[in-house]
Amino acid sequence: MKVPGGSPPGIPSLPCQTERERPNTMQALYAQLLVGLINGSFYALLSLGLAVIFGMLNIINFAHGALYMMGAFCAYFLLTYGGINYWWALILAPVIVGGFGILLERTMLQWLTGLDHLYGLLLTFGLALIIQGVFQNYFGSSGLPYAIPDLLKGGVNLGFMYLPIYRGWVVIFSLVVCIATWYLIEKTRLGAYLRAATENPTLVRAFGINVPRMITLTYGLGVGLAALAGVLSAPINQVRPLMGADLIIVVFAVVVIGGMGSIMGSIITGFALGVIEGLTKYFYPEASNTVVFVLMVLVLLVKPTGLTGRAS
Amino acid sequence: MNKRISALLLGTALVLGAVTGASAQTMDKNVKIGSLSDQSSLYADVGGPGSTLAAQMAVEDSGLTKKGWNIEVITGDHQNKPDVGSNIARQWYDVDKVDVIVDVPNSGVALAVNNVTKEKNKIFINSGAATSDLTNAQCTPNTVHWTYDTYNLAHGTGGALVKAGGDSWFFLTADYAFGAALERDTTAVVKAEGGKVLGGVKHPLNTSDFSSFLLQAQASKAKIIGLANAGGDTTNSIKQAAEFGIVAGGQKLAALLLFISDVNALGLNVAQGLNFTETFYWDLNDQTRSFGKRFSERMKNKQMPTMVHAGVYAGVLHYLKVLEKEGGNSHDGAKIVAAMKAMPTDDPLFGKGTIEPNGRKIHPAYLFEVKKPSESKGPWDYYKLVSTIPADKAFTPLDKSTCPLLKK
Numbered sequence: 001m002k003v004p005g006g007s008p009p010g011i012p013s014l015p016c017q018t019e020r021e022r023p024n025t026m027q028a029l030y031a032q033l034l035v036g037l038i039n040g041s042f043y044a045l046l047s048l049g050l051a052v053i054f055g056m057l058n059i060i061n062f063a064h065g066a067l068y069m070m071g072a073f074c075a076y077f078l079l080t081y082g083g084i085n086y087w088w089a090l091i092l093a094p095v096i097v098g099g100f101g102i103l104l105e106r107t108m109l110q111w112l113t114g115l116d117h118l119y120g121l122l123l124t125f126g127l128a129l130i131i132q133g134v135f136q137n138y139f140g141s142s143g144l145p146y147a148i149p150d151l152l153k154g155g156v157n158l159g160f161m162y163l164p165i166y167r168g169w170v171v172i173f174s175l176v177v178c179i180a181t182w183y184l185i186e187k188t189r190l191g192a193y194l195r196a197a198t199e200n201p202t203l204v205r206a207f208g209i210n211v212p213r214m215i216t217l218t219y220g221l222g223v224g225l226a227a228l229a230g231v232l233s234a235p236i237n238q239v240r241p242l243m244g245a246d247l248i249i250v251v252f253a254v255v256v257i258g259g260m261g262s263i264m265g266s267i268i269t270g271f272a273l274g275v276i277e278g279l280t281k282y283f284y285p286e287a288s289n290t291v292v293f294v295l296m297v298l299v300l301l302v303k304p305t306g307l308t309g310r311a312s
Numbered sequence: 313m314n315k316r317i318s319a320l321l322l323g324t325a326l327v328l329g330a331v332t333g334a335s336a337q338t339m340d341k342n343v344k345i346g347s348l349s350d351q352s353s354l355y356a357d358v359g360g361p362g363s364t365l366a367a368q369m370a371v372e373d374s375g376l377t378k379k380g381w382n383i384e385v386i387t388g389d390h391q392n393k394p395d396v397g398s399n400i401a402r403q404w405y406d407v408d409k410v411d412v413i414v415d416v417p418n419s420g421v422a423l424a425v426n427n428v429t430k431e432k433n434k435i436f437i438n439s440g441a442a443t444s445d446l447t448n449a450q451c452t453p454n455t456v457h458w459t460y461d462t463y464n465l466a467h468g469t470g471g472a473l474v475k476a477g478g479d480s481w482f483f484l485t486a487d488y489a490f491g492a493a494l495e496r497d498t499t500a501v502v503k504a505e506g507g508k509v510l511g512g513v514k515h516p517l518n519t520s521d522f523s524s525f526l527l528q529a530q531a532s533k534a535k536i537i538g539l540a541n542a543g544g545d546t547t548n549s550i551k552q553a554a555e556f557g558i559v560a561g562g563q564k565l566a567a568l569l570l571f572i573s574d575v576n577a578l579g580l581n582v583a584q585g586l587n588f589t590e591t592f593y594w595d596l597n598d599q600t601r602s603f604g605k606r607f608s609e610r611m612k613n614k615q616m617p618t619m620v621h622a623g624v625y626a627g628v629l630h631y632l633k634v635l636e637k638e639g640g641n642s643h644d645g646a647k648i649v650a651a652m653k654a655m656p657t658d659d660p661l662f663g664k665g666t667i668e669p670n671g672r673k674i675h676p677a678y679l680f681e682v683k684k685p686s687e688s689k690g691p692w693d694y695y696k697l698v699s700t701i702p703a704d705k706a707f708t709p710l711d712k713s714t715c716p717l718l719k720k
Contacts, residue, residue, distance in 0.1 A: 028531055035523045140613040141356035142544060145579030148555070155557050161527060164555045236555065237520050238547055238577050242353065246520055281515075281524035286487055288524075289516040 027160035032282040033275055034158075038167045040274020041174035042229055046247065047254040047266035048178055049225035052185065055261035056198050056218040059109060059120035064251070065244025066128040067223050070097050071230025072239045073135065076146050086149040086235070093231045094224035101223025105216050128245070135241035143238030170232050177228065178267045181221075185263055194218060253296045259306030269307060339640030341381040345371070345628060346410040348400060348425065349440065351389035354518050354544035355417040357573040357613075359440040359620045361387075363415040365610055366621040369603075370628035376636060383632070386410070390421045392517065397421035398428050405432040411643060412437060412631060414624050419443035419490035429454045434645040437631060439623030442542070442569060443493040444708060447672040451715035453646040456653075458673045459623030460591050462490070463708045465568050466497035468589025468677050468701055473536055473566050474505040481566075482534035483512030484525050484549055486541035494540040494568055510534045519545060522552045530558055538566045547574045554582050571618040575694045580685040583694075591677045591706075592619035592661055593695050599660035608692075616692045626659040627673075665703060670715035677706040 417440025
């Protein structure tokens with residue numbers, strides 16, 4: 001049953017809620033599984049961008065969380081100062097923040113080509129601190145409100161839980177984006193060039209392909225994915241300067257478990273870890289912040305390259 | 313040989329004793345105030361840079377610097393970690409010669425700083441932490457708890473909601489000292505008023521996703537979902553509760569601790585109708601409005617003061633007043649705090665009040681309701697006053713306090 005969004009905004013009317021049967025344990029469990037899947041879609045989108053950047057540029061992009069936050073802020077600015085709604089923000093914010101990413105790559109990251117991973121990690125970590133600091137200075141730490149778009153207000157009663165339509169949209173939308181990105185990199189000619197360029201840039205350049213430009217655009221794509229996740233998360237979470245910092249460590253764990261640089265690995269692990277975290281919140285909530293890292297330790301003990309990673 | 317060593321030790325002890333004894337008796341006009349807070353995480357808007365500003369404004373308004381006093385305010389970030397907080401406190405007291413630490417949100421950190429302060433015989437004027445343990449089992453002669461506490465929140469909000477028919481509760485509790493104290497104190501009020509607690513769930517501090525916890529609260533069928541958390545945890549819970557249709561489904565949210573910065577972050581659309589207890593609001597009277605305006609103009613993000621900022625301002629002002637009356641700074645923490653307790657308080661933000669022997673500052677509290685968007689006339693015009701809880705009813709009665717200082 002679909003319940004139309006009513007007044008006040010964001011709080012749908014739900015006539016059948018009070019008459020509903022008390023959910024039994026199995027129903028509560030299904031609800032946790034679904035909620036886990038929703039969180040997993042954020043993990044997947046973010047770790048996908050990280051995997052793309054690591055796979056193609058060999059850079060451990062610690063600024064990913066800050067760029068995700070910039071995506072959310074970008075949506076907020078577009079709405080507040082430009083009157084541009086959520087749907088346009090879904091397109092514009094990734095383009096704008098992706099452009100900023102390209103600027104970063106051109107002015108700073110490109111000089112790190114061929115150097116140890118550590119340099120990229122330190123540079124991007126520093127960048128993340130600066131970006132977050134600037135935002136925090138001007139907007140405080142508690143965040144700014146961003147409403148759910150009218151079309152996606154309200155929710156559906158699934159019998160075992162009340163599913164906000166917006167969350168359902170997030171799952172479907174991120175699945176589509178993830179699969180499209182995977183297809184682009186693994187199945188198209190452009191993707192083949194990219195993969196070849198990371199294996200042997202000199203040879204690919206000899207074929208007349210502009211490798212540096214391709215790498216710049218790839219970084220822009222990864223950053224755009226982070227910004228897209230930021231726009232998706234803005235109506236659910238507060239638009240906060242530290243929203244990325246809180247998430248980035250978990251996302252890194254996802255990438256490590258999935259296998260650094262593996263596209264499909266990060267997508268699957270992202271969704272799976274969301275679900276595992278959701279279940280932990282149900283059975284033993286106190287451990288929900290640490291379960292991901294416990295898993296990471298276990299996976300690395302058994303398979304140091306991650307679940308789908310290849311030994312280099 | 314042994315004799316020589318013991319003579320040496322005795323000599324050193326005598327010299328040290330003479331030095332510390334002498335310094336305890338010297339009065340000078342130097343004061344160092346340490347504003348210790350969460351500068352970058354979920355409580356940074358509640359305390360943080362605003363608390364440092366409030367302390368500076370109190371120093372300026374005291375007029376002491378014009379009279380030749382040398383007063384300095386320094387800032388520290390405890391990162392919500394008790395070990396980091398107590399290390400900074402130790403360093404400040406031992407090396408930087410800090411006289412008084414103010415603010416310290418996060419009850420876990422506050423309890424740690426409370427111990428160090430007593431050990432070093434300095435002063436701790438707490439504004440940001442809520443645990444009522446600071447003036448009960450953990451009370452010390454060196455601590456004043458200024459703004460609010462879990463007893464006060466539990467009775468203000470919890471009591472009012474149970475009386476209005478909310479007789480079954482489920483708690484969403486932040487998993488550290490503060491959450492535990494707030495849940496404990498509210499449970500006591502709910503039971504005393506004839507209500508019952510159906511259950512609860514403890515969540516880690518600084519959680520961004522509350523949907524799993526909210527689903528459990530929803531399944532409990534409790535009439536009231538008590539949010540025993542603060543800052544970003546509370547705003548996320550409220551926002552996501554709206555998304556999951558919890559309020560629309562007939563359950564009511566009780567934000568046991570809510571600050572004006574949280575309401576601003578939520579927006580009135582989501583926050584409207586929430587009831588909660590505070591001891592300060594910038595739009596209460598002419599004096600609070602004037603302070604709010606001066607404060608907001610100097611804040612980078614132009615925010616209005618929270619009750620924590622107000623408490624830091626008033627606490628520092630009272631402390632400096634006492635020093636001025638004494639004619640200098642003796643740097644003897646317990647002695648100055650005793651003088652602070654002896655002198656009735658009177659400041660522009662909280663009005664007339666007192667500090668009880670257990671360190672509890674007493675003033676009225678207010679039950680507020682968040683306005684509807686249509687009722688708000690502009691930025692930061694957020695609260696409607698529902699009722700005033702008089703000073704003598706707002707905090708733990710002295711005869712119920714378990715503070716060891718009272719057993720004399």
